[in-house]
Amino acid sequence: MNEESVTTGNGALPAVVLPLKAEVNEASLKFILKLAGPIIVTTLSFTLLQFVDRLMVSKLGTAALAAVLPAGFTAGIPSACVMGIFAGLGTFVSQCFGRESKKECTSYLWQAVYMGTAFSLLVLAVCWPLAPAIFKSFGHDPEVVELEVIYFRIMLFGNIAVVFVWAGVQFFMGVHRPLLSMYAAIIAQVVNLVMNYALVFGKFGFPEMGIAGSAWGTVIGIAVGGGIRMGTFLSSDFRKEYASLKMLKPDFKKMADLLKVGVPAGIELALSVGVWGAILFWLVGRFGKEAQAATSAALACINLSTMPIEGLKTAITVAVGKSIGADRDHTAIKQTGLCLRLAVIYMGAVGLGFLFFGDILMRLWTADEKVILIGAEVLIFGAIYQLFYASRTVYSGALRGAGDTIWLAATGFSAAAILAIGGYAIIKLFPNFGSLGPWAAATLSIITAGLANRIRFKTNKWRQIDLFGKKPIGLEMEED
Numbered sequence: 232m233n234e235e236s237v238t239t240g241n242g243a244l245p246a247v248v249l250p251l252k253a254e255v256n257e258a259s260l261k262f263i264l265k266l267a268g269p270i271i272v273t274t275l276s277f278t279l280l281q282f283v284d285r286l287m288v289s290k291l292g293t294a295a296l297a298a299v300l301p302a303g304f305t306a307g308i309p310s311a312c313v314m315g316i317f318a319g320l321g322t323f324v325s326q327c328f329g330r331e332s333k334k335e336c337t338s339y340l341w342q343a344v345y346m347g348t349a350f351s352l353l354v355l356a357v358c359w360p361l362a363p364a365i366f367k368s369f370g371h372d373p374e375v376v377e378l379e380v381i382y383f384r385i386m387l388f389g390n391i392a393v394v395f396v397w398a399g400v401q402f403f404m405g406v407h408r409p410l411l412s413m414y415a416a417i418i419a420q421v422v423n424l425v426m427n428y429a430l431v432f433g434k435f436g437f438p439e440m441g442i443a444g445s446a447w448g449t450v451i452g453i454a455v456g457g458g459i460r461m462g463t464f465l466s467s468d469f470r471k472e473y474a475s476l477k478m479l480k481p482d483f484k485k486m487a488d489l490l491k492v493g494v495p496a497g498i499e500l501a502l503s504v505g506v507w508g509a510i511l512f513w514l515v516g517r518f519g520k521e522a523q524a525a526t527s528a529a530l531a532c533i534n535l536s537t538m539p540i541e542g543l544k545t546a547i548t549v550a551v552g553k554s555i556g557a558d559r560d561h562t563a564i565k566q567t568g569l570c571l572r573l574a575v576i577y578m579g580a581v582g583l584g585f586l587f588f589g590d591i592l593m594r595l596w597t598a599d600e601k602v603i604l605i606g607a608e609v610l611i612f613g614a615i616y617q618l619f620y621a622s623r624t625v626y627s628g629a630l631r632g633a634g635d636t637i638w639l640a641a642t643g644f645s646a647a648a649i650l651a652i653g654g655y656a657i658i659k660l661f662p663n664f665g666s667l668g669p670w671a672a673a674t675l676s677i678i679t680a681g682l683a684n685r686i687r688f689k690t691n692k693w694r695q696i697d698l699f700g701k702k703p704i705g706l707e708m709e710e711d
Contacts, residue, residue, distance in 0.1 A: 258565035267546035269413035274542035285531045287431050288445050289596050295442050297520040298378035300527035301512035306386035309354040313347045314500050317397035319493025322634055324405025325549035329556025338478040340402045342485045347394035355387045371516045378442050385446035392454040399460025404549045415459035423452025495636035499643035514654045514669035522666035525605035528596040533613040536581035540574050544628035551632030560694050567629040574621035582617035585610040612670040619681030626684035633693035642683050649676040
């Protein structure tokens with residue numbers, strides 16, 4: 232039993248023995264679930280919301296269903312670059328938190344906000360006029376292209392709002408206060424759901440806007456979520472503990488730190504999410520809007536398994552980051568192994584559901600038998616790569632927490648290349664595979680990335696990375 236002796240008064244009184252507070256086991260299931268639970272709930276609720284949003288859009292017809300996901304993925308490419316900066320933010324905040332330098336956590340947040348906002352405004356200015364050319368180059372039906380351009384342009388505004396969402400997500404996760412971000416997300420998603428319904432179908436006195444209403448509803452929900460998180464960050468408690476209004480000064484050294492870690496992380500995210508999706512829809516789009524609609528619906532189902540694991544990835548990033556910041560690499564290894572087991576169990580179960588109930592899931596989306604048949608076959612590929620996706624994602628989160636983002640960028644590039652080159656080759660060499668050819672290449676790319684990240688983690692080279700050069704961050708600023 233841990234005890235300490237406390238001598239009172241002038242030492243004449245007998246010592247009082249008090250129990251010390253029990254040390255938290257940060258490699259335990261309880262600790263990981265406490266940290267990961269809120270972000271998993273957040274991502275799962277967001278995924279369910281997206282699922283419902285896309286079900287609403289599917290009621291507008293096959294063309295709208297075919298348009299919404301490729302437009303969303305393409306808008307997500309610059310957004311993923313921004314999120315890369317914030318992935319770097321999570322790494323630095325968690326390591327600073329582990330080093331007990333709270334005000335440095337705040338300073339890194341503001342540098343990320345400055346860079347993310349500037350980048351998102353630049354993307355809006357550049358991509359708005361280019362939107363028609365981007366989607367025409369995909370070779371999609373003109374009817375689909377028109378809807379893609381509408382959705383894409385509106386979502387560019389969402390990229391600005393998402394800066395404040397991800398600032399809050401990474402900061403609150405980094406300082407191990409995930410519940411605050413979860414509450415903000417749930418409120419924002421309720422707003423999103425209501426606004427989507429109102430604007431898509433013209434309810435509650437709002438105009439009927441169709442696919443544009445779905446985009447605006449999402450942007451409004453994102454803005455609400457960002458506003459709540461930043462409002463919490465600027466509240467009196469955080470102003471006192473983290474000096475959230477005293478660390479506003481631009482710090483180019485910290486910006487460089489974030490870019491060093493965040494740019495490779497952004498490249499990885501863009502390649503793993505945005506570019507991967509854009510390539511997939513570029514290849515699948517060659518087979519008509521039915522194949523494209525089937526892929527949109529199947530991916531929405533697959534996200535029900537992948538997005539909660541993305542939440543687990545965020546948790547393992549900050550858990551590993553804090554452990555490394557506190558010089559406890561052995562704890563980081565145990566945390567990663569535990570998260571991998573959780574991911575494999577969950578994704579394996581969902582994969583079995585895709586395998587045996589794919590046809591039923593697709594009938595939720597459409598009555599078009601051609602779309603249902605293609606979508607059910609796509610879900611078989613989704614079932615195959617579930618376990619490898621778990622490996623790719625969990626090890627990616629752990630390596631990111633250590634700052635090993637250059638490796639992750641290289642892995643993301645390789646996986647995207649396998650999809651692009653392999654998918655195109657299958658289309659040319661085995662045309663009878665139809666739209667399933669690109670999905671075979673997509674499955675191979677995920678398997679490759681999953682194995683590569685596992686091997687990298689097992690080499691322990693990430694343990695040699697030192698983001699702070701083995702020097703103290705600096706003295707804490709005194710409160711005024």
